[in-house]
Amino acid sequence: MTQPTWGPVQQEMSDILQRHPDDVPGVVDQLTRLQEVLCRIPPLLHGNPLADFNKLYLTITENVLDRLYAGKFKDPAFLARLDVEFAARYFDALRYWTEASPACPGVWAGLFTRIPGPDARPLPSAVAGVNAHINFDLPFALVTTFDHLGSDPVDGSDQHHDYLQVNDIFAEEIPGLRRGYLDRWQLLIDTMNGDLDDWWQGEMVEYTRNVAWRNAQRIWALRHDMAALDKERRRLDNTATGLGKLLLSPFGGFLQ
Template sequence: MTEPVWGPVHRDIVDLLADHPADVPAVVDHLTKLQDMLVRLPPLLDSCPLADFNKLYLTITTTVLDGLYDDRFVDPVFLSRLDVEFAARYFDALRLWTDSSPGTPKAWSCLFERMRGPDARPLPSAAAGVNAHINFDLPFALVTTFAHLESEPVDGSDQHRDYLEINNIFAEKIPGLRRGFLERWQLLIDMLNGDIDDWYQGELVEYTRDVAWRNAQKIWRCRHDPTAHECERARLDDTASALGRLLLSPLGAFLQ
């Protein structure tokens, strides 16, 4: 008999994924419960590569929720809807993997495949998840969000400014998150480097999210053309998958 995808926590994860979060507090709740399950997933347990990404995602989403409570965003309706649509794509990928579906995006499969080893270092694992979520999921989440709100992705709009505000959240959280993935000797090197690594990774996130916005605009223009839309989906999936496998390769260890 084939062992369940999620081993001893399979039923718990299946039950969690059966519910679709309808708002940002529910997304945070889902990510929190999922994190507790992932760190119990054998054989890697606390070093589960997906848990490394999920922890980072939970931290950023919790900060977004705090920002919604604190009136940080100009258009909270847009930001809330985007957060829900964005998370839905992550949870959908997990559902497909749970069902052993060949439809699981390749961008995510390369990380999911590592959950039973060989082990991957924490920072490359988290980076591979960020890559899949931003380079593949985010453009489509933007398109479904704008379609739902009967708006469109326009540069300089209130929605675009709120989108860019998320870059500031990453900039606030990246230093602590990144150092949490480092070993003692790596922390010493990090200290010697000063703020260079934090600056570089902040710039990388900003650039990557700008590319995602541009890709969303491209998909928006062809959203009523199934063939063109599928070409964009395949293109982004292939690109993110290639980068994800590079991040999880031995070369990815240089990230730390």
């Protein structure tokens, strides 16, 4: 595995990743600290492809926290726990990469190798991070959350309702976030397209999160079979890794 190079912020990265937040405000705080450090990694600095994803992730998590404070969720304990478990998998992947551990999932490694540049573009980089986090991390975070709370991933439940409400957060945030990644000439094309780009990207997020829920139900059913669980983990990692490579290829530039 390629040795990670965080340059002058190596120790800061290691320090940040030594702990797991145990609540959503803690996740927001850790993502904020991570964003500041990521933007100081040479040679790309603020153009760091991981910083592009982390910024998006921080914005979505801040919105989740606002809704938790506002009492918008039917089962806030579920949503808060899911947020913590979800973030833990991202932080673990970063820690594995920092330590040059083979435990780092392939889908995350594919994005981390782009950190030195020079061909990483902002929107494909952010979407590649979303791919890793939703298509690979989210099903396992759901299973860990349900196991912790002693409940099951049932369609139509309060937990499922709250899970789907996060799709609304993406729908609210995607237009502003996506335009923040565009160049001036791309913004002109985006204006000509109207709401089309926002619509299809919102639809893709909803579809992907629905697939993650189904995969979580699948994993839940075999969670006590270690061999089957490991096979499912490899399958999801391989699938997400293949998609990540496509997103980070020259084809991914069309996302801009």
